[in-house]
Amino acid sequence: MAEQADTDLLLETPLAGLHRELGARMVPFAGYSMPVQYPKGILTEHNWTRESAGLFDVSHMGQAYLVGPDHASTARALEALTPGEFQALAPGRIRYTLLTTPEGGIIDDLMVTRSADPNEDGTLYLVVNAGRKAIDYAHIAANLPEGVTLEPADDLALVALQGPKAAEVMARHCPEAAGMGFMTAARFPVDGIDCHLSRSGYTGEDGYEISVKAADAEALVRALLAEAEVEPVGLGARDSLRLEAGLCLYGHDIDEATSPVEADLGFALARRRRAEGGFPGAGRILGELASGPARLRVGIKPEGRAPAREGTEIRDAAGTTIGIVTSGGFGPTAGGPVAMGYVAAEHAAPGTPVTLVVRGKDLAASVVAMPFVPHRYFRKQA
Amino acid sequence: MTSYFTRDHEWVRIDGDAAYVGITDYAQSQLGDVVYVELPAVGKTFAKGDDAAVVESVKAASDVYAPVSGVVVAVNDALEKSPAMINDAAEGNGWFLKLTLTEPGELDGLMDEAAYRAFVETL
Helix, strand or coil: CCCCCCCCCCECCCCHHHHHHCCCEEEEECCEEEEEECCCCHHHHHHHHHHCEEEEECCCCEEEEEECCCHHHHHHHHHCCCCCCCCCCCCCEEEEEEEECCCCCEEEEEEEEECCCHHHCCEEEEEECHHHHHHHHHHHHHCCCCCCEEEECCCEEEEEEECCCHHHHHHHHCHHHHHCCCCEEEEEEECCEEEEEECCCCCCECEEEEEEEHHHHHHHHHHHHCCCCEEECCHHHHHHHHHHCCCCCECCCECCCCCCCCCCCHHHCCHHHHHHCCCCCHHHHHHHHHHCCCEEEEEEEECCCCCCCCCCEEECCCCCEEEEEEEEEEECCCCEEEEEEEEEHHHCCCCCEEEEEECCEEEEEEEECCCCCCCECCCCCC | CCEEECCCCEEEEEECCEEEEEECHHHHHHHCCEEEEECCCCCCEECCCCEEEEEEECCCEEEEECCCCEEEEEECCHHHHCCCHHHHCCCCCCCCEEEEECCHHHHHHCECHHHHHHHHHCC
16 A cells, blocks of 8 residues: 655544544555554454455545536546546446546546436546545646536545445445445435445445545444444455455556556446547557557466565566566465566466565466456346 | 563563574554564574564565574474464464574663563553
């Protein structure tokens, strides 16, 4: 995780007091004081999320509305900055997308929701990374057409309830939540509190991300934590959960130098946009789609017990450097070390043996398909 | 048995002309769940302050320094299978290695237990 240097000006989320009351260890992260773990520890919190339901404060993330006169206008404005399809996005649907640079790098990855409310036609709800908020907002605002505006929603908190028991817990507080499909969103009361629910997350498990007014966040979280199935989970386990799920962390696995094709995020390149182009970096990105990227993000499984951390050099059998680990650590559910990183394309096939250089010693490892732990997203029965 | 402590949160427990070395309970509480330990080879020689072992939590890897100079005469192999022993018994069964001391005078520069516990209180 990108822990920036200590500063006297750390921001707090609306749940900071509750974190302290729960005994959290607070660390600086992306300019915020955030809970890295609670007293039970990262391993227990990780396993709890996989087996029951974990509650995460992710209020440091940036929430904003892109507002235009009608859906088509707002969608076109966002399509000018991303390779996503938003004109055809149905009300109440969520898409993962990327802000790209003219050179085809990634400014940020974000979630985009088209409001389900017909009275909010022309509004897209964005959730961006905490450490990129200022850059994203400036970039978006500077590139909008007349009539479309970006409205950061700094008065909102964001919490995630993740895990196989998230749905049954949510149903007790919000019966409508159980019927939501994966990657859909709607506004419902939760215990009478006005909330915006998304059936999505960053753990590979079923669950919800709940946007709520800052003033109501603590009451909502206390109600969810009162459930026997729910425990608070910090950023430490959030990182090990997303790594096992094969999900990218901005600033580590993707950045302005990595392209979506190299990052194996081709699913974020919409079919119509691939055909039409017209997004920043389309030259490089469509070129890599056609002829293959020089390097590719892959999963890496070390053979022994030693974790290979970010920055670990990856070599081929002949000892030639072929890449670098961008995220790595111990996967509690995987039961051993797991990593992801970039390797030269000719070494990217699953099963390819590689060598990791950890503290000067060679560790045997293989390229593997991700995720390390199967996703268990909710799929609505047809 | 007499124990000594460092400001880097290692402990040394004297056993004849050798000493067991480990990390303190405070250190393990700061690290969190230990998932991997790298121990040195028996016979290796360390000067005080050398990197002697590595302990990794879910989040990060940390070096364990040799609190005194010596030659490794034993390592706690059980930690490789059960690294969580360090969380459960950092100052007991979770010892890392045993050294024969080559510079016993270095012990004078370390803290005794009372001084160390007082030091931790200030952190």
